[in-house]
Amino acid sequence: MPAKSARRFWLFKSEPEVFSIDDLARAPQQTTFWDGVRNYQARNTLRDDVQVGDGVLFYHSNAEPLAVVGTARVVRAGYPDHTAWDPKSEHPDPGSTPENPVWYMVDIALETRFESPVERVTLARTKGLEKMVLLQRGSRLSIQPVTPEQWRTVLKLAGVKELR
DNA sequence: GCCAACGTTGGC
DNA sequence: GCCAACGTTGGC
Numbered sequence: 001m002p003a004k005s006a007r008r009f010w011l012f013k014s015e016p017e018v019f020s021i022d023d024l025a026r027a028p029q030q031t032t033f034w035d036g037v038r039n040y041q042a043r044n045t046l047r048d049d050v051q052v053g054d055g056v057l058f059y060h061s062n063a064e065p066l067a068v069v070g071t072a073r074v075v076r077a078g079y080p081d082h083t084a085w086d087p088k089s090e091h092p093d094p095g096s097t098p099e100n101p102v103w104y105m106v107d108i109a110l111e112t113r114f115e116s117p118v119e120r121v122t123l124a125r126t127k128g129l130e131k132m133v134l135l136q137r138g139s140r141l142s143i144q145p146v147t148p149e150q151w152r153t154v155l156k157l158a159g160v161k162e163l164r
Numbered sequence: 165g166c167c168a169a170c171g172t173t174g175g176c
Numbered sequence: 177g178c179c180a181a182c183g184t185t186g187g188c
Binding site: 166169170 | 177178179180181182184185186187188
Binding site for chain 1: 175
């Protein structure tokens with residue numbers, strides 16, 4: 001039996017025009033499946049690394065302002081993204097089937113919606129966040145690892161008390 | 165297996 | 177709207 005692994009932290013990007021933190025707040029049980037990831041590196045993270053209980057920074061990309069707008073908690077670990085074999089979905093992929101799923105997703109539940117979003121420009125000038133994947137030049141990864149220190153720093157910037 | 169062309173992401 | 181960075185595709 002493997003030892004219970006420590007809680008990990010992630011950053012999920014979403015374009016608010018497509019799915020915003022307000023959409024998550026309005027969803028049943030404030031929970032959603034995180035579908036539509038069509039990048040292999042991000043897929044591997046969702047399939048292999050993201051575990052129930054992990055913390056998620058919810059980031060608005062292609063938006064004004066660019067910002068971390070809240071946190072969510074993983075409530076279901078990686079499982080096949082069934083929207084891939086739905087031709088009517090936003091991200092169909094005929095290469096993925098129920099028998100041989102290619103793409104994966106997780107379920108997340110809203111934890112905290114920041115009263116004031118932590119803007120990207122703030123992150124960029126905050127000491128200790130230099131190594132954030134988000135801030136690396138050319139970074140396009142939509143599912144990114146966040147260190148415990150980075151997690152704490154962002155929550156502090158948001159004025160949120162430490163979450164368990 | 166290489167790599168040029170092309171498409172997408174996403175900040176600016 | 178621009179375009180740099182990156183991922184994918186497909187000819188060879």
